[in-house]
Amino acid sequence: MKKITTTTLILASFFAFGQQKNKSQAHSFSTKDKTVAVYTTAEGTNLKLSKTDTFSFSEMIQPKETQICVFVNPDKTFQSFLGIGGAITDASAEVFAKLSNDKQQEFLNAYYSQDKGIGYTLMRTTIHSSDFSSGSYTYIEEGDTTLKSFTIEHDRKYRIPLIKKALTTAGKEMTLYASPWSPPAFMKSNKGMLKGGTLLPEFSQYWAIYYTKFIKAYEKAGIPIWGITVQNEPMAVQKWESCVFSAEAERDFLKNYLGPTMKKEGLGDKKIIVWDHNRDLMLQRANIIFSDPEAAKYAWGIGFHWYETWAGGNPMFENVAKVNEAFPNKNLLFTEGCIEKFDAKNYQLWTNGERYGSAMIHDFNNGTVGWTDWNILLDENGGPNHVGNFCFAPIHADTKTGELIYTPSYYYIGHFSKFIRPEAKRVSTAVSRSSLLSTSFLNKDGKMVTVVMNQSDTTVIYNLCVGTQATEITILPNAIQTLVY
Incomplete structure (x- = not known):
């Protein structure tokens, strides 16, 4: 009986393998x-x-x-490919609101229509303010530890309307994720949203709940949230909204507060992305967080930026490959990049576009599943930005003339986003x-x-x-x- 059963299993396995092989060949x-x-x-x-x-x-x-x-x-x-897109910041939304109706539609088509534009399918936005806002703000009254005053009313004026129009133009649900630049001032060691500081331990649970309130509020407003990052640029003390998390601090916040709270609030299916900073330190961050099973189980993957060149070196593409090699079960997502230091004389500087093309090819070849540019739109000054950190976007609007300015970066990104679609291999x-x-x-x-x-x-x-x-x-x-x- 045992011999017959074993033979049957072997034949069944062979048959199944043959079917699988034929299925693979049929789709080659x-x-x-x-x-x-x-x-x-x-x-x-x-x-x-x-x-x-x-x-x-x-x-x-x-x-x-x-x-x-x-x-x-x-x-x-x-x-598998997740998507390509850009960030809808307060700055982008405020500039968009100044355009004529015709130019607004041209702009929406340029990014979100696959036929008329470059077919974006990925979107990032901020959890309350970033430097690319007209000023600092949060969704609660300062000092409100109960979070009862939580409201996204600020975003209803500019940001939410633009996100909804982008979703409509794309014709389907966009993959949208959100990132915080800083907790409210009272939750931090420096008692301010700007210039770094750390999350005070006694506010860890409140801050974790804050993310869930944001997600629920946006979804109630008709905007589906796919995921969040834990903290934008957690190793940078910036003159704008920023908050420092060491690798161990981010790991512990994720496993003890953010992950369990998301699950408890019925948001366990939302993706959580760690790091969200430059390629230079990303392997160290991955080693600390992904090597801890209790933290790793909450992390969908790791996000990264391209600004490691601030120190004068070359882009460290190989670090993306090293994270992919060390943790093949975790996803890699490019979460931010832009051409820094705005200068209107360089609108058509070709090397700006080439920087995008080179980065996207290297990052994808090293295992990245999606690629997110920074602001989708800025004005003729590279803003607005409440701390003067003016940068380039693929498209600028001259608010004096009402015209849109398309840069080489827009076209280089388009060579990927227009043709490569979600779930491609x-x-x-x-x-x-x-x-x-x-x-x-x-x-x-x-x-x-x-x-x-x-x-x-x-x-x-x-x-x-x-x-x-x-x-x-x-x-x-x-x-x-x-x-x-």
Whole structure:
């Protein structure tokens, strides 16, 4: 009887494996009868997300060393794609409110329509004020330990209306998460929202409840919240709203207060993201929090920014890969980046766009599931910002003329966000020359999307190689292309 049962199990397992294998084969990607549509943005031209070519595949068994190639292997897939988007801050919403109705619609289409714009699917917002607000504020009266005065009435004037219009334009629910810059002043060691300080231990439970009140209030207002980050930039003492959490302090707050409170309040399905700061220290933060099972069980993943270059070095993309390698069961999310130090003379500075393209390709290839830009809109001064920390956005509005100014960053982001859709799978991709960068994703509809960026000052002729099929493509100097096939 035992022998028969064992044989039956082996046969059943073999049959199941065969079914699984056949199912995998049935859904494998093929270039047969497919053409490659090429969309290009290039410096010194009028090409901006412009369809420039359509090519067909032909056989290429073995590329020569002299042939530049982008190799795509659809049989090797990695992380699922969450989305790409930007932050709706108070500043963005206040500037949006100053636009004419026509310009408001143009702006909404530019970001949130996939057909007319670049199809954002990810959104960040703030829990009360940040530096990109016209002033500091919270949702409670100062000193209210009962939190009974909690209200999001402040946000109903500008921010909530813009978020709702963005959701409507996108045509479906956006993945929206929120981040706090500082607890209320009375909860902190320095008795102020600005210039760092730490959360006083006796207010840990009150602060944890504050997040849940925010989520419930926004959802009651018709805005679904997917998740939260614990603290924006927890290792930075800024002249604006900021609060310092060591790795151990964030771990303990998450496991003893925030995680249990979210669960108790019926919000256990909401995602919690730790760190939310630069790539430089992210592995140390991941080591401390994710190595503690009681803290790690509440953390969906780790968020990161790109400002580690403030110290004069290069972007530390490899740290993203190291976190992914050490904690493959945790998600990586780029939560903020912008071009710092606003100067209107640099609206069209091409290297600003290239910074986005390079970062997005590296971050995705290192395992990142989603990528969130900072302010979606700022004015002609790079604000408003109540402490003078003026920066760039992909789109600016000149509030004097009412015109919208599109920067190269907008188009570089668009080469990803317009074509790669939620739940796509990243696909193994490699280049044979350092002048090129590339990443690929396979959308659920079966369309492959390969982004290729030319970092050099010369035209490059390369072959897009998928298995033994290839097509030859030309990319202009300092350009980015999206190939859809």
